[in-house]
Amino acid sequence: xxxxxxxxxxxxxxxxxxxxxxxxxxxxxxxxxxxxxxxxxxxxxxxxxxxxxxxxxxxxxxxxxxxxxxxxxxxxxxxxxxxxxxxxxxxxxxxxxxxxxxxxxxxxxxxxxxxxxxxxxxxxxxxxxxxxxxxxxxxxxxxxxxxxxxxxxxxxxxxxxxxxxxxxxxxxxxxxxxxxxxxxxxxxxxxxxxxxxxxxxxxxxxxxxxxxxxxxxxxxxxxxxxxxxxxxxxxxxxxxxxxxxxxxxxxxxxxxxxxxxxxxxxxxxxxxxxxxxxxxxxxxxxxxxxxxxxxxxxxxxxxxxxxxxxxxxxxxxxxxxxxxxxxxxxxxxxxxxxxxxxxxxxxxxxxxxxxxxxxxxxxxxxxxxxxx
Numbered sequence: 055x056x057x058x059x060x061x062x063x064x065x066x067x068x069x070x071x072x073x074x075x076x077x078x079x080x081x082x083x084x085x086x087x088x089x090x091x092x093x094x095x096x097x098x099x100x101x102x103x104x105x106x107x108x109x110x111x112x113x114x115x116x117x118x119x120x121x122x123x124x125x126x127x128x129x130x131x132x133x134x135x136x137x138x139x140x141x142x143x144x145x146x147x148x149x150x151x152x153x154x155x156x157x158x159x160x161x162x163x164x165x166x167x168x169x170x171x172x173x174x175x176x177x178x179x180x181x182x183x184x185x186x187x188x189x190x191x192x193x194x195x196x197x198x199x200x201x202x203x204x205x206x207x208x209x210x211x212x213x214x215x216x217x218x219x220x221x222x223x224x225x226x227x228x229x230x231x232x233x234x235x236x237x238x239x240x241x242x243x244x245x246x247x248x249x250x251x252x253x254x255x256x257x258x259x260x261x262x263x264x265x266x267x268x269x270x271x272x273x274x275x276x277x278x279x280x281x282x283x284x285x286x287x288x289x290x291x292x293x294x295x296x297x298x299x300x301x302x303x304x305x306x307x308x309x310x311x312x313x314x315x316x317x318x319x320x321x322x323x324x325x326x327x328x329x330x331x332x333x334x335x336x337x338x339x340x341x342x343x344x345x346x347x348x349x350x351x352x353x354x355x356x357x358x359x360x361x362x363x364x365x366x367x368x369x370x371x372x373x374x375x376x377x378x379x380x381x382x383x384x385x386x387x388x389x390x391x392x393x394x395x396x397x398x399x400x401x402x403x404x405x406x407x408x409x410x411x412x413x414x415x416x417x418x419x420x421x422x423x424x425x426x
Contacts, residue, residue: 375417376399
């Protein structure tokens with residue numbers, strides 16, 4: 055299976071990963087043969103990339119967590135965000151009596167407590183997975199982007215945290231903070247949050263308020279630790295002090311927030327948006343590495359480089375000698391030097407041969423190809 059932009063998907067190949075709607079219901083099941091009407095239908099629901107199986111990429115890539123747990127997580131985050139909006143609105147009703155206020159505050163704690171339970175389930179599921187290198191980019195629908203993004207950031211953050219040898223308590227706090235890191239967006243005007251294009255300067259200034267708004271909502275909660283709340287507040291801070299909301303730098307930024315910052319940017323970069331297509335994993339990988347020490351903590355980027363696969367199995371690449379190859383495997387210590395199989399070459403005798411880029415130092419990957 056390989057990830058392909060929708061405009062490069064050919065009739066006759068097969069859908070390799072089931073597509074879901076914003077409520078977690080199945081839209082198209084994996085294994086279906088893709089035809090022009092089906093491809094058009096996928097475009098119409100604003101999904102811009104697909105995992106497909108074709109003659110070049112028949113291997114399956116498994117998700118880090120069980121698919122049913124991913125869908126359950128997205129549904130719970132969506133429900134939590136919706137209830138935050140409802141509860142917040144009702145709590146600020148001037149006619150609310152003391153009894154009803156107490157009921158709403160209890161509901162708030164119940165929903166946040168369910169996020170804690172989800173964090174434990176996600177951690178247990180990931181720890182049971184022997185291979186926790188990240189091979190997949192999560193395909194998101196535009197309608198459920200925020201919820202899918204929060205879940206993916208939580209998963210990426212947990213894998214990073216495990217690589218950094220955090221304790222179980224730290225990993226739970228990390229996961230809760232990641233699941234809730236964008237909860238402040240509930241309080242951002244919908245016309246800004248859902249705008250199908252780049253934000254203006256004034257709109258972005260309003261958007262930059264979401265970390266503080268989220269932190270303010272959570273600060274008196276007994277179900278969310280101080281460490282998780284700092285993730286919500288600081289996930290857009292930068293090592294060099296040029297982030298927001300408080301221009302914190304270096305050691306003034308919570309360690310867990312630094313981890314979520316890397317996961318947040320990687321997932322955002324690789325996600326399709328209405329106004330731009332997502333970067334390929336290798337492009338996002340190189341962006342993170344190139345900003346170590348400025349945007350991101352250097353040690354966290356080092357850990358990131360060990361768990362992200364920039365060229366997942368099934369990716370079709372062009373080498374510096376012009377050969378077209380499919381990625382077969384990635385050595386753990388050399389993520390940018392995978393083993394590839396030649397599928398197209400001027401030298402017909404080499405087609406089908408395996409090439410280890412760890413050994414063939416004169417060759418480099420020059421680009422990712424979607425059409426062969």
